[in-house]
Amino acid sequence: MRTQVAIIGAGPAGLLLGHLLLRAGIDAVVMEDRSRQHVEQRIRAGVLEQGTVDLLVASGVGERLLRQGLRHHGIDLLFDARRHHIDLSGPTGGRAITVYGQHEVVKDLIAARLAAGAPTLFQVSGVALHGFDGNKPSVTFAHGGRRHTLHCDFIAGCDGFHGVSREAIPPAALQVFERSYPFAWLGILAEAAPAAQELIYASHARGFALFSMRSPQITRLYLQCRPDEDLGQWPDARIWQELHARLETGDGWRLNEGPVLQKSVTPMRSHVVEPMQYGRLFLAGDAAHIVPPTGAKGMNLAVADVRALARALAAHYGERRDDLLAAYSVTCLRRVWRAEHFSWWMTALLHRFPGQAPFMARLQQAELEYVTASPAAAATLAENYVGLPFATFEGT
Numbered sequence: 421m422r423t424q425v426a427i428i429g430a431g432p433a434g435l436l437l438g439h440l441l442l443r444a445g446i447d448a449v450v451m452e453d454r455s456r457q458h459v460e461q462r463i464r465a466g467v468l469e470q471g472t473v474d475l476l477v478a479s480g481v482g483e484r485l486l487r488q489g490l491r492h493h494g495i496d497l498l499f500d501a502r503r504h505h506i507d508l509s510g511p512t513g514g515r516a517i518t519v520y521g522q523h524e525v526v527k528d529l530i531a532a533r534l535a536a537g538a539p540t541l542f543q544v545s546g547v548a549l550h551g552f553d554g555n556k557p558s559v560t561f562a563h564g565g566r567r568h569t570l571h572c573d574f575i576a577g578c579d580g581f582h583g584v585s586r587e588a589i590p591p592a593a594l595q596v597f598e599r600s601y602p603f604a605w606l607g608i609l610a611e612a613a614p615a616a617q618e619l620i621y622a623s624h625a626r627g628f629a630l631f632s633m634r635s636p637q638i639t640r641l642y643l644q645c646r647p648d649e650d651l652g653q654w655p656d657a658r659i660w661q662e663l664h665a666r667l668e669t670g671d672g673w674r675l676n677e678g679p680v681l682q683k684s685v686t687p688m689r690s691h692v693v694e695p696m697q698y699g700r701l702f703l704a705g706d707a708a709h710i711v712p713p714t715g716a717k718g719m720n721l722a723v724a725d726v727r728a729l730a731r732a733l734a735a736h737y738g739e740r741r742d743d744l745l746a747a748y749s750v751t752c753l754r755r756v757w758r759a760e761h762f763s764w765w766m767t768a769l770l771h772r773f774p775g776q777a778p779f780m781a782r783l784q785q786a787e788l789e790y791v792t793a794s795p796a797a798a799a800t801l802a803e804n805y806v807g808l809p810f811a812t813f814e815g816t
């Protein structure tokens with residue numbers, strides 16, 4: 421088997437890269453270790469930046485997103501039992517976020533890929549990367565009970581944080597930056613109409629809480645919990661009680677309850693490897709970097725990476741230019757570190773840290789008051805939250 425680009429992983433990064441390459445006339449094979457059903461039902465991110473939406477629409481996979489996505493022009497910050505509105509669009513020239521599940525983006529991309537007859541292999545196993553430090557990379561794997569070798573020009577490691585691609589790079593060639601946080605998020609998906617139009621990020625003495633949604637019928641909610649939290653200790657009634665306590669402010673606004681469709685605990689970490697390239701292997705998305713979900717940046721970073729990679733590969737094949745490929749890591753890391761800072765800042769602003777010193781609590785309070793009182797500070801939050809334009813990070 422032979423292709424131009426072997427793409428490992430069918431998450432948002434791998435699928436969108438495959439899609440953009442297809443549009444540029446570049447062959448790729450996408451291989452994924454889980455089933456199609458699994459990746460289409462995996463509940464994760466829900467907030468798409470303006471640039472992510474623009475790219476999906478411009479590349480022909482935005483039809484359902486435009487029809488079903490919920491466009492939001494603001495978010496609320498809740499503290500001291502009061503909600504404070506942050507306008508996202510005013511300070512950003514009309515940019516906004518769109519709430520549309522990551523798994524819906526994945527479904528749209530898989531549908532486009534299958535309609536085009538582009539090779540997509542689910543339930544592969546034993547994926548191993550070879551020869552990417554030279555000119556003849558290949559990927560070996562098992563699929564349908566047989567071993568295969570896929571020869572290629574480039575490998576795109578889009579296999580997430582627990583994938584094999586980053587691990588295939590000699591450790592001495594990578595610099596790792598990481599921070600873990602002393603808490604996690606307990607997330608639920610509930611069959612209940614969202615009781616508010618916009619997202620609510622709550623700083624509460626009992627811990628952080630987030631009110632979000634997926635559709636006019638489905639509410640998505642998160643609670644700060646311990647990193648080793650046992651879901652068995654969290655029957656639905658306890659989760660609702662805690663959500664009511666952290667999100668309601670005594671002004672009559674009530675959260676709508678409904679059957680809990682899904683429950684999970686997500687650890688919180690920041691993690692970056694540099695560079696995002698080794699020879700002919702390019703890392704993209706969670707394979708190269710993780711942010712805590714507080715800033716809603718993970719999937720959007722994955723999208724920005726593969727946009728840069730697709731453009732660089734198009735320049736390689738179409739114009740025999742390799743300057744964009746050579747600059748890939750540096751270009752992506754500028755946005756990555758901006759998002760790492762923003763996600764860390766939002767996380768530090770809104771969570772209770774175990775054993776938190778009173779000094780830190782006062783700093784959080786001062787920052788919350790500043791962000792909600794100062795138009796300049798609110799604009800900084802807004803421009804980061806809706807996502808800085810791609811061009812911001814493209815200069816040399």
Ligand code: RFL
Pocket residue numbers: 428429430431432433434451452453454459463464465466467468522544547578579580581582583584605607686704705706707713715716717718719720721722
């Ligand atoms: P993914 O989605 O993890 O996809 C990687 C794919 O690779 C497959 N794979 C392999 N395939 C073949 N061989 C192997 N050896 C393989 N090993 C793994 C996996 O099965 C998988 O299909 O990474 P990608 O594409 O880089 O996408 C990144 C995003 O998924 C992630 O950053 C976001 O979900 C993060 N995130 C959020 N991001 C946002 O932009 N906005 C949000 O609102 C947001 N909220 C969140 C989030 C992540 C969360 N969790 C569960 C971590 C909320 C949560 C709770």
Ligand code: PHB
Pocket residue numbers: 464465466467619630632633640713714715716
């Ligand atoms: C979500 O809807 O899942 C969501 C929204 C905002 C975040 C993280 C997750 O910051």
